Amino acid sequence: MSEENRSTNSGETLLRVNNLRSYFHTRAGIIRAVDDVSFSINNGETLGIVGESGSGKSVACYSLLRLIPQPPGKIESGHALFDGVDLLHCPDEQLRDICGNRITMIFQDPMTSLNPYMRIGDQVTEPLVIHRRISRAEAWQRGIEALREVGIQDPVSRIRSYPYEFSGGMRQRVMIATSLITKPRLLIADEPTTALDVTVQAQILELIRKMQLELGVAVIFITHDIGIVSSFCDRVLVMYAGRILEAAPTAQLFYQPKHPYNRALQKAIPALHEKGDELYTIPGTPPDVSKPIHGCPFALRCEFAVEKCLTSAIVLKEVAPNHQSACLRVQLGEIDLTPAR
Amino acid sequence: MSARVEALGKPPSDDPSLIEAERGTSLWRDAWHRLAKNKMAVASMIIFITITLASFSGPFFLKQSYETQDLRLGAVPPNAQHWLGTDTLGRDLFVRILYGGQISISVGICATAVALTIGVLYGTTSGFLGGKVDALMMRVVDIIFALPFTVFVILLMVFFGRKFVLLFVAIGAVQWLVMARIVRGQVLSLRHQEFIEAAEALGLSKLRIIFRHIIPNTLGPIIVYATLTVPSVMLLEAFLSFLGLGVQPPMSSWGVLIKEGAEAMEEFPWLLIFPGLFLSITLFTLNFLGDGLRDALDPRASKD
Numbered sequence: 001m002s003e004e005n006r007s008t009n010s011g012e013t014l015l016r017v018n019n020l021r022s023y024f025h026t027r028a029g030i031i032r033a034v035d036d037v038s039f040s041i042n043n044g045e046t047l048g049i050v051g052e053s054g055s056g057k058s059v060a061c062y063s064l065l066r067l068i069p070q071p072p073g074k075i076e077s078g079h080a081l082f083d084g085v086d087l088l089h090c091p092d093e094q095l096r097d098i099c100g101n102r103i104t105m106i107f108q109d110p111m112t113s114l115n116p117y118m119r120i121g122d123q124v125t126e127p128l129v130i131h132r133r134i135s136r137a138e139a140w141q142r143g144i145e146a147l148r149e150v151g152i153q154d155p156v157s158r159i160r161s162y163p164y165e166f167s168g169g170m171r172q173r174v175m176i177a178t179s180l181i182t183k184p185r186l187l188i189a190d191e192p193t194t195a196l197d198v199t200v201q202a203q204i205l206e207l208i209r210k211m212q213l214e215l216g217v218a219v220i221f222i223t224h225d226i227g228i229v230s231s232f233c234d235r236v237l238v239m240y241a242g243r244i245l246e247a248a249p250t251a252q253l254f255y256q257p258k259h260p261y262n263r264a265l266q267k268a269i270p271a272l273h274e275k276g277d278e279l280y281t282i283p284g285t286p287p288d289v290s291k292p293i294h295g296c297p298f299a300l301r302c303e304f305a306v307e308k309c310l311t312s313a314i315v316l317k318e319v320a321p322n323h324q325s326a327c328l329r330v331q332l333g334e335i336d337l338t339p340a341r
Numbered sequence: 342m343s344a345r346v347e348a349l350g351k352p353p354s355d356d357p358s359l360i361e362a363e364r365g366t367s368l369w370r371d372a373w374h375r376l377a378k379n380k381m382a383v384a385s386m387i388i389f390i391t392i393t394l395a396s397f398s399g400p401f402f403l404k405q406s407y408e409t410q411d412l413r414l415g416a417v418p419p420n421a422q423h424w425l426g427t428d429t430l431g432r433d434l435f436v437r438i439l440y441g442g443q444i445s446i447s448v449g450i451c452a453t454a455v456a457l458t459i460g461v462l463y464g465t466t467s468g469f470l471g472g473k474v475d476a477l478m479m480r481v482v483d484i485i486f487a488l489p490f491t492v493f494v495i496l497l498m499v500f501f502g503r504k505f506v507l508l509f510v511a512i513g514a515v516q517w518l519v520m521a522r523i524v525r526g527q528v529l530s531l532r533h534q535e536f537i538e539a540a541e542a543l544g545l546s547k548l549r550i551i552f553r554h555i556i557p558n559t560l561g562p563i564i565v566y567a568t569l570t571v572p573s574v575m576l577l578e579a580f581l582s583f584l585g586l587g588v589q590p591p592m593s594s595w596g597v598l599i600k601e602g603a604e605a606m607e608e609f610p611w612l613l614i615f616p617g618l619f620l621s622i623t624l625f626t627l628n629f630l631g632d633g634l635r636d637a638l639d640p641r642a643s644k645d
Contacts, residue, residue, distance in 0.1 A: 065542055067538060067541055067542055069471075069533075071472060095544075096544040096545075096546065097544060098544070099541075099542055099543060099544035100542060100543030100544035100545070101544060104542070104543070105539070105542040107535045107538065107539055107542075108535070109535055112534055112535040112536060113535040113536050113538075113539045114536055114539075115536045115540070115554050115557075115558070116536075116558070116640065116641065117557040117558050117560075117638075117639075117640060118553070118554070118557070126540075126543060126545070127543050127544070130543070130544065130545060130549070131544065162640040162641070164640065164641045175539070178543075
């Protein structure tokens with residue numbers, strides 16, 4: 001298991017998730033954070049997952065590596081096949097061997113995702129040390145290269161620094177170096193730019209893109225910024241109340257929306273409004289996922305909703321080539337959505 | 342964003358700073374360098390080591406023993422022959438202080454070390470595992486805490502006889518409880534920090550996370566508390582000795598000497614002043630040392 005574990009035959013399914021359900025059993029009831037989610041990602045692909053806070057996008061990805069706190073969290077059902085291994089049911093040792101090695105993660109807040117008591121170098125090389133068992137000197141050498149690749153100036157001396165000596169953007173670069181040092185096949189980026197200011201955000205996105213092209217790594221990009229998705233992702237899942245409401249290639253998602261929620265989200269993008277226009281907002285609030293939801297979770301806020309939206313079972317179905325929607329009325333051909341603008 | 346690609350293929354094997362980088366990357370080594378720059382801490386360390394060495398090796402070079410009495414002499418103030426004077430039984434105070442130091446320092450250090458080890462391991466385990474295990478482990482701590490300390494010590498003495506080792510056990514058995522609580526609290530707040538999650542996502546084993554990521558982050562409060570534990574342990578020992586459960590005469594400890602000195606302080610003040618001085622100086626040095634250690638272990642505190 002070395003460099004060979006990244007195959008470049010793109011187009012082949014890398015990870016397939018089926019019927020994932022992650023519930024949190026709290027005193028307030030069962031929180032259905034992720035409710036029957038299925039998706040897949042191909043080699044080298046960038047998959048965006050968008051949704052508002054609490055829509056379950058992060059929990060879905062954390063569940064894949066069993067990182068949700070258990071208890072109260074519990075993965076109720078589902079399979080996640082990666083390289084013939086079911087991540088949700090394999091032994092802990094096997095999962096630990098995959099985590100940080102072939103699947104890695106970047107977190108939201110770079111200020112807190114580095115250990116303040118460890119040198120940058122020790123953190124960057126930690127995956128190599130535990131997964132590849134190479135000598136410390138060699139790991140350190142690779143660490144310097146990795147830092148140089150992510151654009152840290154003077155990596156030979158900076159590798160000895162502590163995290164407090166780095167700015168937020170630099171720390172996120174260090175996180176990226178750490179997560180790519182083992183040349184993984186899948187990188188899960190959980191809102192990696194949310195905590196950064198806009199210029200740094202652009203640099204980090206550019207860096208992820210560059211590293212992705214160099215290494216051929218597939219990226220799951222979790223964000224609530226639908227604008228980033230449009231420029232960055234090949235394919236997008238729109239999540240809401242723990243479910244996927246729409247899944248489509250990026251262009252189709254924007255130009256041929258097939259779910260009212262997606263369309264409403266796009267209508268709310270400020271940049272698409274005329275100057276002086278009142279900004280559009282979606283009325284209402286997301287449903288309480290601690291109670292079972294019958295019918296469509298978005299129905300109560302949806303301008304197209306009718307009686308049957310609240311009563312019928314909702315499933316994600318292909319409504320156009322490569323384009324899935326969970327909207328009953330779109331599936332039945334009753335409504336035809338126009339792009340937001 | 343510019344210099345990121347071009348330097349990629351360069352073989353930097355003969356880079357001197359790299360060889361230096363491989364050395365001394367451990368937190369402890371760094372801490373040692375920073376501690377060496379802290380004058381107060383270094384001075385404290387030297388004084389503490391001097392007192393300790395004197396206590397343990399000094400009596401070999403002195404002709405009197407701690408129990409050598411000279412009843413005709415009685416209590417005399419400090420003079421050329423008896424540097425720190427003698428007590429009412431004519432025993433040399435300096436010699437008694439050195440012997441007492443053996444007891445006080447070893448009780449202080451050993452009991453603290455015991456408390457530290459048990460407390461840190463217990464607290465970390467409890468906080469890290471969380472949930473029901475945590476609740477159970479903390480209830481055990483509560484129960485032991487609720488036991489009256491003196492009764493506990495008396496029971497120990499009754500069952501196992503009056504042994505010196507029991508003093509360590511008894512004191513350590515009480516002191517680790519607070520340590521465990523402090524550490525658990527720290528670990529709980531660390532547990533859900535992103536860098537711990539990141540470590541889990543990197544596929545680190547639980548043990549590695551605990552020893553590489555969690556414990557170093559709790560060291561600050563642990564060390565401060567440990568330096569506070571040493572004096573309280575020394576005072577506890579004096580208290581037990583006072584009850585007749587600790588050190589027995591003619592043997593003595595600093596606590597015992599201070600207690601005896603306090604009784605005679607109006608007539609023979611040096612009997613209180615000198616043992617008190619030794620105890621205070623030791624505690625002072627330990628506090629400075631603890632402070633210095635805490636700063637030294639925090640990479641953010643270094644401004645060099």
